[in-house]
Amino acid sequence: MAQRLVVIGAGMASGRALEELFALDPDAYDVTLFGAEPRGNYNRLMLSPVLSGEKTYEEIITHDAAWYAANRVTCRFGEAVTAVDRARKVVITAQGETPYDKLIVATGSQPFIIPVPGRDLPGVITFRDLDDVNRMREAAAVPGAKAVVIGGGLLGLEAAAGLRMQGMEVTVLHLMPHLMERQLDPAAAYLLQKELERRGISVRCKANTHAIEGTDKVEGVKLDDGTVIPADIVVMAVGIRPDTALAKEAGLACGRGVHVDDRMVTSDPDVLGVGECVEHDGMVYGLVAPLYEMGRVLARTLVGEAGAYRGSVMNTKLKVTGVDLFSAGDFAEGDDRDEIVFRDPARGVYKRIVLRDDKVIGAVMYGDTADGAWFFGLLKDRTNVAEMRDMLVFGPAFQGGTRLDPMAAVAALPDDAEICGCNGVCKGSIVNAIKTKGLSSLEDVRAHTKASSSCGTCSGLVEQVMAMTLGDGFEAKRNKSLCACTELTHMDVRRLIKSKELKTMPAVMQECGWKTSCGCASCRPALNYYLLCDWPGEYEDDYQSRFINERVHSNIQKDGTFSVVPRMWGGLTNPSELRAIADAAEKYNVPTVKVTGGQRIDLLGVKKEDLPAIWADLNAAGMVSGQAYAKGLRTVKTCVGTDHCRFGTQDSTGLGVKMEKALWGSWTPAKVKMAVTGCPRNCAEATCKDVGVVCVDSGYDLHIGGAAGLHVKETVVLCKLTAEAEVIEYSAAVIQLYREEAQYLHRMYKWIDVVGLDHIKERVVNDADSRKALADRFYYAQRFMQKDPWAERAAEGVHAHEFKPIAEVA
Amino acid sequence: MERVMSEWVDIGALEDIPVRGARKVRTPIGCVGVFRTNANEVYALVDACPHKGGPLSEGIVHGRAVTCPLHNWVIALDTGLAQGADEGAVPTVPTRLENGRILIDRAAVTLRAAAE
Ligand code: SRM
Ligand SMILES: Cc1cc2nc3c(=O)[nH]c(=O)nc-3n(C[C@H](O)[C@H](O)[C@H](O)COP(=O)(O)OP(=O)(O)OC[C@H]3O[C@@H](n4cnc5c(N)ncnc54)[C@H](O)[C@@H]3O)c2cc1C
Ligand code: SF4
Ligand code: FES
Numbered sequence: 001m002a003q004r005l006v007v008i009g010a011g012m013a014s015g016r017a018l019e020e021l022f023a024l025d026p027d028a029y030d031v032t033l034f035g036a037e038p039r040g041n042y043n044r045l046m047l048s049p050v051l052s053g054e055k056t057y058e059e060i061i062t063h064d065a066a067w068y069a070a071n072r073v074t075c076r077f078g079e080a081v082t083a084v085d086r087a088r089k090v091v092i093t094a095q096g097e098t099p100y101d102k103l104i105v106a107t108g109s110q111p112f113i114i115p116v117p118g119r120d121l122p123g124v125i126t127f128r129d130l131d132d133v134n135r136m137r138e139a140a141a142v143p144g145a146k147a148v149v150i151g152g153g154l155l156g157l158e159a160a161a162g163l164r165m166q167g168m169e170v171t172v173l174h175l176m177p178h179l180m181e182r183q184l185d186p187a188a189a190y191l192l193q194k195e196l197e198r199r200g201i202s203v204r205c206k207a208n209t210h211a212i213e214g215t216d217k218v219e220g221v222k223l224d225d226g227t228v229i230p231a232d233i234v235v236m237a238v239g240i241r242p243d244t245a246l247a248k249e250a251g252l253a254c255g256r257g258v259h260v261d262d263r264m265v266t267s268d269p270d271v272l273g274v275g276e277c278v279e280h281d282g283m284v285y286g287l288v289a290p291l292y293e294m295g296r297v298l299a300r301t302l303v304g305e306a307g308a309y310r311g312s313v314m315n316t317k318l319k320v321t322g323v324d325l326f327s328a329g330d331f332a333e334g335d336d337r338d339e340i341v342f343r344d345p346a347r348g349v350y351k352r353i354v355l356r357d358d359k360v361i362g363a364v365m366y367g368d369t370a371d372g373a374w375f376f377g378l379l380k381d382r383t384n385v386a387e388m389r390d391m392l393v394f395g396p397a398f399q400g401g402t403r404l405d406p407m408a409a410v411a412a413l414p415d416d417a418e419i420c421g422c423n424g425v426c427k428g429s430i431v432n433a434i435k436t437k438g439l440s441s442l443e444d445v446r447a448h449t450k451a452s453s454s455c456g457t458c459s460g461l462v463e464q465v466m467a468m469t470l471g472d473g474f475e476a477k478r479n480k481s482l483c484a485c486t487e488l489t490h491m492d493v494r495r496l497i498k499s500k501e502l503k504t505m506p507a508v509m510q511e512c513g514w515k516t517s518c519g520c521a522s523c524r525p526a527l528n529y530y531l532l533c534d535w536p537g538e539y540e541d542d543y544q545s546r547f548i549n550e551r552v553h554s555n556i557q558k559d560g561t562f563s564v565v566p567r568m569w570g571g572l573t574n575p576s577e578l579r580a581i582a583d584a585a586e587k588y589n590v591p592t593v594k595v596t597g598g599q600r601i602d603l604l605g606v607k608k609e610d611l612p613a614i615w616a617d618l619n620a621a622g623m624v625s626g627q628a629y630a631k632g633l634r635t636v637k638t639c640v641g642t643d644h645c646r647f648g649t650q651d652s653t654g655l656g657v658k659m660e661k662a663l664w665g666s667w668t669p670a671k672v673k674m675a676v677t678g679c680p681r682n683c684a685e686a687t688c689k690d691v692g693v694v695c696v697d698s699g700y701d702l703h704i705g706g707a708a709g710l711h712v713k714e715t716v717v718l719c720k721l722t723a724e725a726e727v728i729e730y731s732a733a734v735i736q737l738y739r740e741e742a743q744y745l746h747r748m749y750k751w752i753d754v755v756g757l758d759h760i761k762e763r764v765v766n767d768a769d770s771r772k773a774l775a776d777r778f779y780y781a782q783r784f785m786q787k788d789p790w791a792e793r794a795a796e797g798v799h800a801h802e803f804k805p806i807a808e809v810a
Numbered sequence: 811m812e813r814v815m816s817e818w819v820d821i822g823a824l825e826d827i828p829v830r831g832a833r834k835v836r837t838p839i840g841c842v843g844v845f846r847t848n849a850n851e852v853y854a855l856v857d858a859c860p861h862k863g864g865p866l867s868e869g870i871v872h873g874r875a876v877t878c879p880l881h882n883w884v885i886a887l888d889t890g891l892a893q894g895a896d897e898g899a900v901p902t903v904p905t906r907l908e909n910g911r912i913l914i915d916r917a918a919v920t921l922r923a924a925a926e
Contacts, residue, residue, distance in 0.1 A: 177829055181850065185848070185849065186848065256909075331849065332847060332848075332849030332850075332851050332874065333848065333849060333873035333874050335873070335875060335886040335888065335889065335891075336874075336888065336889070516873075517848075518830075518848045518872070518873070519872065520872050520873070521870045521872050521877040521882075521884075524870065524872065525870075543828070544828055544829065544830035544831050544870070544871065545830075545870070546870075547870065547879065548868040548869065548870075548879040549879075551868075552868075556865075556868060556879050556880070558862070558864075558880065560863075560864070560865040560868070801826060801827070801831075801833060805833065805834040805836050805841070806822045806826050806827065806833035806834065806835055806844060806912075807819075807821035807822055807835045807836075808835065808837075809819055809821065809835055809836070809837045809842075809914065809916060809919055810838070
């Protein structure tokens with residue numbers, strides 16, 4: 001007589017396992033199949049196309065009534081198993097007991113619901129079974145309905161795309177900095193997000209859900225930052241948990257999932273497990289490929305044949321029509337591994353293959369995934385790819401194909417992209433002039449179009465446009481690239497950020513064809529500055545791309561302690577500030593107190609943990625960070641001027657204070673030092689500062705481009721002015737022009753060497769509109785920059801993680 | 811030398827470290843830097859650069875490496891070896907990531923203290 005096999009769970013794993021079993025021996029068992037859902041086995045993966053309307057439920061049924069009948073499966077659908085009595089070998093449901101000889105636990109997973117207030121409100125839906133899909137489709141049928149999807153992983157994004165196709169207004173909230181962080185790197189995630197946004201789905205990363213709001217049903221989602229997003233439904237797609245409740249209750253050994261051995265047998269020899277509910281060798285799986293492999297082994301075990309499950313390597317695709325994305329294996333970076341990155345900015349393609357010891361260990365692709373299966377094959381077979389390394393990234397068809405194109409970024413620019421910012425010349429006009437006028441040298445192009453005729457920083461790009469248009473007829477000069485991650489120069493990248501409106505670091509790296517996946521310690525701080533400068537109020541400062549001093553707003557010392565320099569506006573101080581500094585020095589055991597060369601006081605040797613506290617004390621006395629660490633305004637040195645000095649011609653101290661108050665806080669390509677000196681005797685050393693003011697009887701000489709560091713540079717006079725307000729406006733305009741045009745880490749004098757003093761005079765002195773526009777942009781940016789970084793950290797707890805160890809191990 | 815069994819101690823959640831960032835752990839052998847890469851991997855190194863003892867946990871994390879904040883040596887997070895032309899190494903501390911929690915090997919941060 002056949003043995004009795006009872007199966008708990010009519011899901012994807014049990015469906016496949018039964019097929020494998022019947023193929024091996026159709027008569028070995030009489031099968032009873034329990035399913036909590038009121039329906040038989042169907043293809044759960046395909047719920048996404050059912051949601052979007054691309055498929056119907058009928059089309060995704062995997063096993064129908066005829067199949068169950070042919071294989072003599074007793075179906076008990078809509079009947080949940082509530083307990084297992086292993087001693088008596090029966091399973092228990094509301095309808096009674098069913099005896100077994102062998103039992104399969106295939107209960108799958110439970111969607112995880114984040115424990116926020118409001119999670120029980122009607123309208124909070126998970127995405128696991130057909131009922132969920134029906135609920136979502138019902139909500140979507142109401143015109144103008146809004147959905148918030150919590151979770152930007154595989155499931156969440158398929159839900160979002162489906163709901164959007166159903167006409168809903170959709171917002172995706174994702175806790176991590178980029179979408180699908182477990183399957184994608186930031187570069188691929190950038191392309192994905194761009195595509196979803198193009199479809200009208202709004203995406204918010206780093207969004208932490210605070211509460212789901214509503215009285216008797218969902219009305220909105222409130223984030224940690226206080227924003228409320230209105231919603232008629234909230235789809236919770238933050239993850240799954242193996243459903244082990246029944247197994248645990250029955251006393252089977254469980255970890256994260258039900259423990260099974262290589263033969264899929266649990267801690268009870270008569271009970272087997274398969275699918276998402278099991279844990280094998282420390283791993284639990286959430287995709288079907290491993291479950292199929294498990295099913296094959298389980299069937300062999302049931303009929304007494306040898307078989308062993310050894311774990312699975314997986315790959316991922318996102319099932320959103322029109323989105324091509326593939327990821328497999330381990331795609332983290334590392335020194336023991338090599339990466340090959342290919343980007344085609346024009347087609348929106350990104351491919352990254354990760355190699356170790358000449359073998360593929362991981363791959364991420366976006367935009368063109370045709371070769372995904374081929375790479376996955378190389379990965380699983382551990383094929384040695386040393387021979388084909390050079391052309392590997394182009395896939396099997398191209399062994400011998402094209403090379404990476406350093407001009408791809410320029411080729412991808414639309415015709416109306418601005419190449420020359422000074423003269424407003426776009427790519428189309430340059431191409432047009434070259435073609436119609438038969439131009440072949442940079443000088444000719446400059447003469448006819450004006451492109452690169454002012455500051456000249458776009459020359460590199462103009463040459464690339466020429467090379468692209470003239471083909472082999474023109475050899476672009478190879479200027480020094482920003483770093484090994486790109487062929488482009490600093491200035492090329494700056495122009496592209498503007499003309500393509502690139503507003504995030506992954507966007508820059510993709511659209512400029514970066515050769516690495518996430519940059520290096522040279523390009524990241526530069527890009528962070530460029531983005532911050534070009535998109536004030538929009539770009540979010542990436543502190544992980546900043547050097548330690550700027551990250552924690554103090555100078556690191558050789559012993560790992562820090563120095564603290566409060567601002568002393570124009571070098572002025574008073575007894576109460578001095579008292580507060582003295583008190584702080586004592587309270588925090590500051591070993592050295594020194595007067596700096598910048599007319600203020602340095603507290604050297606402060607422990608990192610003490611920084612927020614010492615800042616709080618200094619803040620309480622009215623002092624703010626002197627930014628003695630910043631690529632930004634350091635000090636404005638002044639002399640005593642007309643207040644006291646017998647030679648003073650103007651109020652140099654007062655003007656210095658005003659300048660410092662107007663200009664502090666701004667980030668610049670390199671540090672900016674200023675001074676205002678009361679007469680040409682120059683006690684404040686204004687003629688070796690980035691911006692220096694020399695007061696004279698008739699008014700003010702505005703000097704720029706001095707330095708006294710590695711190279712001693714005397715300033716040049718930009719212009720003569722007559723009023724304090726003018727001095728401040730002109731200074732703001734010069735600094736803004738420097739911010740917009742200079743290469744990262746170039747002090748002002750180096751920028752002047754590149755663009756020429758005439759260009760600066762043209763923009764700041766001769767053209768009042770231009771000057772005003774520059775100053776306006778500067779002050780607009782200052783609205784976001786003039787926040788005391790110490791106060792934010794001392795009082796508001798910004799970046800609290802920086803200032804204390806994560807743990808102590810005794 | 812007495813063999814100390816490896817014992818994993820929970821030092822915090824992955825989220826406690828910024829992506830491409832680091833935190834310090836105080837241990838009997840001094841500070842240990844715990845690093846989180848762009849790919850959400852976690853590594854730990856004794857927090858002293860092989861050059862002049864710079865606090866590596868204050869450096870910029872890129873790829874699977876950190877650039878020392880004092881003089882820009884680049885140290886591999888997985889091997890502790892100085893990269894490029896520079897020569898030197900810093901001891902690594904085994905770590906594990908389980909359910910979003912970071913564990914480090916207690917033996918590795920107490921061994922040498924005990925052996926002294
Ligand atoms: C504290 C101070 C020395 C002092 O005790 O007086 C100082 C200290 C440092 N200077 Fe300076 N400089 C100080 C005034 C100067 C001056 C004089 C001045 O500003 O009038 C100069 C020459 C003027 C100039 O910059 O043109 C100066 C030229 C430099 C340079 C070379 C810059 C250059 O472009 O060549 C560096 C290196 C750099 O910035 O890359 C530097 C860098 C440094 C750093 C930040 C080195 C570092 O990166 O760790 C030092 C930090 C020490 C610390 O831990 O706090 N320091 N440094 C002065 C702080 C002024 C302030 O109140 O903010
Ligand atoms: C929308 C969606 C899209 C997906 N897309 C993909 C994809 O593209 N690629 C991929 O590889 N994977 C995908 N997955 C994951 C894949 O569907 C699962 O890995 C697979 O379904 C797991 O199979 P399972 O049999 O272990 O669990 P399930 O298919 O969940 O089956 C378990 C069944 O057991 C029932 N059950 C639980 N407890 C009891 C009980 N006590 N009594 C009776 N019955 C019970 C449940 O109701 C359920 O029907 C997707 C999943 C979803 C939800
Ligand atoms: S001159 Fe400046 S950088 Fe050099 S040791 Fe002195 S403080 Fe440091
Ligand atoms: S101490 Fe690290 S590089 Fe010098």
